[in-house]
Amino acid sequence: MALDTQRVTTPAVRVRDLVRGFGSTAVLRGLDLDIAPGQFVALLGRSGSGKSTLLRALAGLDRGVAGTGEIDVPDQVAVVFQDSRLLPWQRVLPNVVIGLDGPNADRLGRDALAEVGLAGRERAWPRELSGGEQQRVALARSLVREPALLLADEPFGALDALTRIRMHALLRELCQRHGPAVLLVTHDVDEAIVLADRVVVLVDGAIAVDRPIELAQPRSHRDPAFLSYRYELLTALGVDAE
Amino acid sequence: MTLLLDSAKKSTVDVRPTRPRLGPGRAIPYGRVLGPVVVLAAWWGASAGGLFDPRLLPAPDTVLAAALDLIERGTLQDSLLVSLQRAGIGFSIGATVGIVLALLAGLSRSGEAVVDGWMQVQRSVPTLGLIPLMILWLGIGETFKVVIIAIVVAIIIYIQTYAGLTGIDSRYVELAETVDLSRARFIRLVVLPGALPGLFVGLRLAVTGSWLSLVVLEQINATSGIGYLMFQAQNYAQTEVIVVYGLFGFVSDGLLRLVERKVLAWRSTLSG
Ligand SMILES: Nc1ncnc2c1ncn2[C@@H]1O[C@H](COP(=O)(O)OP(=O)(O)O)[C@@H](O)[C@H]1O
Numbered sequence: 275m276a277l278d279t280q281r282v283t284t285p286a287v288r289v290r291d292l293v294r295g296f297g298s299t300a301v302l303r304g305l306d307l308d309i310a311p312g313q314f315v316a317l318l319g320r321s322g323s324g325k326s327t328l329l330r331a332l333a334g335l336d337r338g339v340a341g342t343g344e345i346d347v348p349d350q351v352a353v354v355f356q357d358s359r360l361l362p363w364q365r366v367l368p369n370v371v372i373g374l375d376g377p378n379a380d381r382l383g384r385d386a387l388a389e390v391g392l393a394g395r396e397r398a399w400p401r402e403l404s405g406g407e408q409q410r411v412a413l414a415r416s417l418v419r420e421p422a423l424l425l426a427d428e429p430f431g432a433l434d435a436l437t438r439i440r441m442h443a444l445l446r447e448l449c450q451r452h453g454p455a456v457l458l459v460t461h462d463v464d465e466a467i468v469l470a471d472r473v474v475v476l477v478d479g480a481i482a483v484d485r486p487i488e489l490a491q492p493r494s495h496r497d498p499a500f501l502s503y504r505y506e507l508l509t510a511l512g513v514d515a516e
Numbered sequence: 517m518t519l520l521l522d523s524a525k526k527s528t529v530d531v532r533p534t535r536p537r538l539g540p541g542r543a544i545p546y547g548r549v550l551g552p553v554v555v556l557a558a559w560w561g562a563s564a565g566g567l568f569d570p571r572l573l574p575a576p577d578t579v580l581a582a583a584l585d586l587i588e589r590g591t592l593q594d595s596l597l598v599s600l601q602r603a604g605i606g607f608s609i610g611a612t613v614g615i616v617l618a619l620l621a622g623l624s625r626s627g628e629a630v631v632d633g634w635m636q637v638q639r640s641v642p643t644l645g646l647i648p649l650m651i652l653w654l655g656i657g658e659t660f661k662v663v664i665i666a667i668v669v670a671i672i673i674y675i676q677t678y679a680g681l682t683g684i685d686s687r688y689v690e691l692a693e694t695v696d697l698s699r700a701r702f703i704r705l706v707v708l709p710g711a712l713p714g715l716f717v718g719l720r721l722a723v724t725g726s727w728l729s730l731v732v733l734e735q736i737n738a739t740s741g742i743g744y745l746m747f748q749a750q751n752y753a754q755t756e757v758i759v760v761y762g763l764f765g766f767v768s769d770g771l772l773r774l775v776e777r778k779v780l781a782w783r784s785t786l787s788g
């Protein structure tokens with residue numbers, strides 16, 4: 275994606291000096307982050323480093339959490355969680371168009387379901403779908419809102435490896451078509467390099483590494499450049515990559 | 517489904533490992549009718565064998581004859597209609613009040629503070645004990661009967677619905693916030709369906725509760741209704757009439773179960 279032209283426009287996300295903490299421990303300590311419109315950013319960090327805390331702050335879901343700082347996000351923000359959060363008492367289509375208005379809502383919902391490869395499953399109950407299918411419905415629910423920012427907290431964390439690979443391709447394709455800025459939280463370094471335009475690493479409550487990934491899509495795990503990104507990011511995470 | 521199985525069927529061998537089952541297993545067809553039918557058969561047999569004194573427990577065919585006789589004379593329908601009306605009005609008012617109070621308590625902290633404490637106190641007061649007070653306040657006409665039933669129903673439904681509401685998974689609340697649901701839609705799409713299983717438990721208990729109250733209430737200065745009919749039967753030792761009454765509880769509970777199965781089709785639970 276054309277990063278250089280987008281850098282000059284106003285960012286989709288602008289975070290300044292963000293502080294968040296629970297009790298007496300600060301989790302985020304003066305974090306700064308900009309995301310350009312349409313940019314796909316992956317956020318890496320060790321378990322407990324505060325990735326979800328940051329994402330929930332951006333989503334406006336951390337009302338009760340103490341902290342200071344400035345957050346600017348677009349009006350249209352969609353969130354994908356690790357669990358699909360489909361309402362079990364609603365069929366698939368109403369789950370996708372939940373909260374939407376207008377006579378077109380159902381048609382848009384059907385289109386979104388077709389986009390994630392679930393045409394024909396509109397009338398299924400959530401529990402009749404596999405985990406991967408449920409997560410695809412959750413993706414459809416996010417994208418049907420045409421968000422300017424998509425926040426995803428380990429959305430593939432509960433899926434098996436094969437399903438995850440297919441979801442990567444799907445997410446990539448959907449994001450290219452709809453063009454939201456994306457912040458994808460993950461603990462999987464390979465996933466971050468495969469998907470993102472830019473990978474940031476959260477260490478000690480701030481962004482410690484900010485690395486644009488300059489590889490053509492589709493990206494191969496065997497590419498030496500891939501391996502060197504991998505080495506760098508794993509080192510930043512404190513893993514002995516040798 | 518069967519089509520798929522048929523086309524895939526090449527052999528009739530079906531060998532599979534099994535595991536001791538922990539759930540109760542598949543539902544027995546017409547299982548709920550089975551229990552009463554067994555009891556009925558035993559009762560019939562015992563009566564025919566002369567084991568029961570017919571003055572204490574008449575044979576089923578005597579009861580049936582009594583029921584038919586009551587129907588023929590129109591007594592049963594009339595009494596039933598009167599009772600149904602009382603129960604129906606009381607039930608509707610009580611259910612509405614119970615649900616509204618549960619929503620108030622479940623959806624706002626101030627509502628919780630005001631309503632819940634008070635309702636939990638109410639719960640520990642046996643409502644039928646309030647009968648003398650209600651007669652004093654409302655007179656001994658129709659009103660106090662309806663009010664008592666409404667109170668009984670409201671408390672039962674409140675308790676169950678409120679428990680259902682507070683049990684709603686906070687993750688769904690969070691989802692509703694991220695898709696910017698309006699408050700009205702939030703209640704319609706998340707709160708009510710989430711509380712529905714609890715509400716149904718409440719409804720079923722409340723139906724039983726209102727039948728029960730009715731019998732007591734209609735023995736107080738009433739000249740009509742099922743309770744009155746039973747009171748008469750008791751006086752004249754017509755045991756058979758009392759047994760007819762049992763059927764109504766069974767039927768109304770069965771009807772509610774049917775509705776519940778339709779409305780809660782999305783669930784798969786132990787009872788499913
Ligand atoms: N609701 C909460 N109450 C108390 N502590 C919390 C809460 N949420 C997160 N934390 C703490 O904040 C830290 C960061 O959590 P989180 O942002 O979920 O980490 P990550 O998503 O990177 O694994 C952890 O130490 C966690 O224990």
Ligand SMILES: [Mg+2]
Pocket residue numbers: 325326327427
């Ligand atoms: Mg997390």
